[in-house]
Amino acid sequence: MNQLHDSVEPRVMDDDMLKLAVAEQGPREEAGQLAKQEGILFKDVLSLQLDFQNILRIDNLWQFESLRKLQLDNNIIERIEGLENLTHLVWLDLSFNNIETIEGLDTLVNLEDLSLFNNRISKINSLDTLVKLQVLSLGNNQISNMMNIIYLRRFKYLRTLSLSGNPLSEAEDYKMFICAYLPDLVYLDFRRIDDQTKELAEAKHQYSIDELKHREHLMQVQLEEEQAQQEELEKHKAAFVEHLNGTFLFDSMYAEDVEGRKLSYLPGVSELLESYPEKFAVICMSVFEYGLKQQEKRKTELDTFNECVQEAIWENQQQGRHKIAKFEEKYLLSLSTIREESEVPSIEKKIMECSEDITELFNVLMTLEMQLVEQLEEAINLFERNITDLVGLFVENVQACGCTIAQCRDLENHHHEKLLEISINTLEKIVKGELDEELPDDVRALFVDKDTIINAVGASHDIHLLKIDNREDELVTRINSWCTQLVDKIHRDETTRNRERVKEISQYIDHTQSELDNLECGDILD
Structure with missing residues (x-):
């Protein structure tokens, strides 16, 4: 999946490139008009289009603190980085790049639409904090293990998923497996999932799904217990008496006491x-x-x-x-x-x-x-x-x-x-x-x-x-x-x-x- 721009000299994402991009896109937005009249105000820009720029590395975007839509498709980006401050981002397009690993998205808690189409990704992970995710495009990558689908069950609002063009999409049970394990999905590979398919998928994988739900329930109970314990510990810390409601202090006395x-x-x-x-x-x-x-x-x-x-x-x-x-x-x-x-x-x-x-x-x-x-x-x-x-x-x-x-x-x-x-x-x-x-x-x-x-x-x-x-x-x-x-x-x-x-x-x-x-x-x- 080499990109079209590989023969062109990679470009640096510097202030000049960003100013030019904002200025060119400005007339379609109030922030752009303001940039033309009074100078660039990156902090007010809501949408930024940087596709087909032969960008190798994401950089210098920290000033776009209000950005909601970012288009970085059709570049030669190898790593997802430099997005930490874009916490208001709702839409992100990183398709047609050279990305191998999903990373650097932890702070984008408001992201709803993410496209990583046509990259070199082999595993779906590191998306845990994207609790608002609704659309995920991962077609034309190198994902082969069907167990990656299980990971996506945690995204309660996920309604649209694209995985065509991956090795796993060639599996005979591909569609049925996804429909069974992601029952709230509405669109798979740009096609609406009909009710009959959902029913057939559920019936075919019912036993496995029931087992999985049981394990998920146990894990949820354990998680809630750990959270409750952590909350309790924070209350004790606020009172400055944590770990004094047991034998912790006594045990610590003997932990290093060889004699x-x-x-x-x-x-x-x-x-x-x-x-x-x-x-x-x-x-x-x-x-x-x-x-x-x-x-x-x-x-x-x-x-x-x-x-x-x-x-x-x-x-x-x-x-x-x-x-x-x-x-x-x-x-x-x-x-x-x-x-x-x-x-x-x-x-x-x-x-x-x-x-x-x-x-x-x-x-x-x-x-x-x-x-x-x-x-x-x-x-x-x-x-x-x-x-x-x-x-x-x-x-x-x-x-x-x-x-x-x-x-x-x-x-x-x-x-x-x-x-x-x-x-x-x-x-x-x-x-x-x-x-x-x-x-x-x-x-x-x-x-x-x-x-x-x-x-x-x-x-x-x-x-x-x-x-x-x-x-x-x-x-x-x-x-x-x-x-x-x-x-x-x-x-x-x-x-x-x-x-x-x-x-x-x-x-x-x-x-x-x-x-x-x-x-x-x-x-x-x-």
């Missing part, structure tokens, strides 16, 4: 370890449940604040709209009176009065904005105090002695004392030759002297405490960082809102004043 695993072979340690994990998990669960409750309080505080802010802004906007409406009613009446007035002094007087009204409106609107700024500043400061107090209380209770994570540390200290006691007793028995139990060689090697066994127990203890300390530090650091970032963002958002509102008021006043200034007496008298 601890050796010491577990000592007589009496297995009994010691029976109750330790359970007690540890109970403490972690108390931290977990407390964290979720505190998260609800923080969420309620934030929701209440946001409602308060939105209500204040809405009320202020209503007052502003009312003031503007009253002004415009009077202003339009004044303009009408001025146009009907024939005496210049009277006209000048009325224009002066209008100018004073504009200034008064500006002062009123700015006063309203300053009142809102003060109101929101007070609300933000109150929220900042409240959320900081909630975070501080949470951190204090997590770190407090005899409570929450501190209890994990106390439990580990108690376990360490018991383990050290067992280890010393074991050493004494070994020295006296009174140890009945057989120990592995690497464990017995710890009992050469008292310092060695004490160091081994201490190393195990240090690892455990480090894991506990790190989890505590992570929790405290993350929630403090969250609080700081949240408050900073609220302050930044309010500053931005205020600047935009002041700009909006100034632009409205400037426009109105300019309109009045351009109202010349000569024009009125004429």
Whole structure:
């Protein structure tokens, strides 16, 4: 399937090519007209035609952020790339190129029509994110495995499919297989599928379809469970207590504890370890449940604040709209009176009065904005105090002695004392030759002297405490960082809102004043 342009020098998709393409296609679109008059505005272009350009590589299209239709057929393109920013694309034609692999389409979530006709593609894949896909043209490629059809079942809106010219289309059961496995398909290879064909196909492949549906159902159930678990995990992360509702922290303490695993072979340690994990998990669960409750309080505080802010802004906007409406009613009446007035002094007087009204409106609107700024500043400061107090209380209770994570540390200290006691007793028995139990060689090697066994127990203890300390530090650091970032963002958002509102008021006043200034007496008298 070599392309017609192979003998011609490949062209680079640069700004000059794109400007020329937009300019040539411009008269048929508003964006093109604008490009001719005021220069190229790639961000406003909705459709772009780049066929028969001998393009080897897709490049420099990131500026076309509003593009909905892109035509790149009849080139020598070898890879699908450079389309990441074209997220509004609905129609894409890459037919008659040299593409071997479907790729680079992940961000095109709005794509409905995709043509890859007449390329070198051997497998249908990497289309998962194109959930809106309705039309798929893959004719004249190198697809041979009928199992590629199964992959297309995930596209619930797919109604038109073209696969003719592929090796699989020569199979005897080609049409029946596709109609059975893609029951919602309306057109296959540019021909409408009649109801009788669908019925025959379903009957022929009923057993296989039923098995497939069962497997798909199980996979869907598993997927939903995984999604539910992920959503639950995100909630736990938002409360900064993820993985504290089980044995994760305890397991992590022993994951890298080589000495601890050796010491577990000592007589009496297995009994010691029976109750330790359970007690540890109970403490972690108390931290977990407390964290979720505190998260609800923080969420309620934030929701209440946001409602308060939105209500204040809405009320202020209503007052502003009312003031503007009253002004415009009077202003339009004044303009009408001025146009009907024939005496210049009277006209000048009325224009002066209008100018004073504009200034008064500006002062009123700015006063309203300053009142809102003060109101929101007070609300933000109150929220900042409240959320900081909630975070501080949470951190204090997590770190407090005899409570929450501190209890994990106390439990580990108690376990360490018991383990050290067992280890010393074991050493004494070994020295006296009174140890009945057989120990592995690497464990017995710890009992050469008292310092060695004490160091081994201490190393195990240090690892455990480090894991506990790190989890505590992570929790405290993350929630403090969250609080700081949240408050900073609220302050930044309010500053931005205020600047935009002041700009909006100034632009409205400037426009109105300019309109009045351009109202010349000569024009009125004429």
